[in-house]
Amino acid sequence: MNPLTLNPTSFDAAIVDLDGTMVDTLGDFAQALNLMLADLLPGDAPAARLDAAAIERMVGKGSEHLVKSALQHVQGQMGGVDASVRLVDRYEQAYAGYQKHYAGINGRYSTVYPGVVDGLQALQQAGLQLACLTNKPVGFARELLKLKGLEGFFSQVFGGDSFERKKPDPLPLLKTCESLGTVPARTLMVGDSSNDARAARAAGCPVVLVTYGYNHGEPVRDVDADGFVDSLAGLSWEK
Incomplete structure (x- = not known):
């Protein structure tokens, strides 16, 4: 010490x-963000998940910043995916989904x-x-x-x-x-x-x-x- x-x-x-x-609380963030992403992506889109190391760099500036950073990070990972899968343009839906999922798991993975x-x-x-x-x-x-x-x-x-x-x-x-x-x-x-x-x-x-x-x-x-x-x-x- x-x-x-x-x-x-x-x-x-x-x-x-x-x-x-x-x-x-990284476990809580990961659960809520990945549930949010699953809601946003169509069934035939490649799976996208955020790990704790990536999330750790995004935490600390509020939920709005966290969700926007997560969308930008995953969009970058998806690269040349069909242009219809534009996560960064779906912030409002993403934020609402994140809030819903976080409310359901708050504290369970922390x-x-x-x-x-x-x-x-x-x-x-x-x-x-x-x-x-x-x-x-x-x-x-x-x-x-x-x-x-x-x-x-x-x-x-x-x-x-x-x-x-x-x-x-x-x-x-x-x-x-x-x-x-x-x-x-x-x-x-x-x-x-x-x-x-x-x-x-x-x-x-x-x-x-x-x-x-x-x-x-x-x-x-x-x-x-x-x-x-x-x-x-x-x-x-x-x-």
């Missing part, structure tokens, strides 16, 4: 990302990362208020937290459809701080990607990243952050 020692008197609250930070519960307990014991802020639609986020037994840690939960803009825009962090009654400089952002770090920097929040999440296929330690941990349990506090 790579521990990071923090001074609890420096913070009043923590904002924690969901996908790739608390829960490994797991809580090791150390998450211990890390959240440590944040609470340090006296911090906790909010969950994700680009996942808030309804899916609340249900996932409930299914994984994590909802009790958070006084606030916000998703990609809670505000006018998503991370990496700073607006969601600023609105979350406002809801918590804290100032950004005393509100720790805990995430897994450059999306979280860029949003935190722009909002004026200190930011710590986990090393195991989804950073769009890029090395997470290259991201501008205040620290890195291999597990949320690696967040420790000065006595």
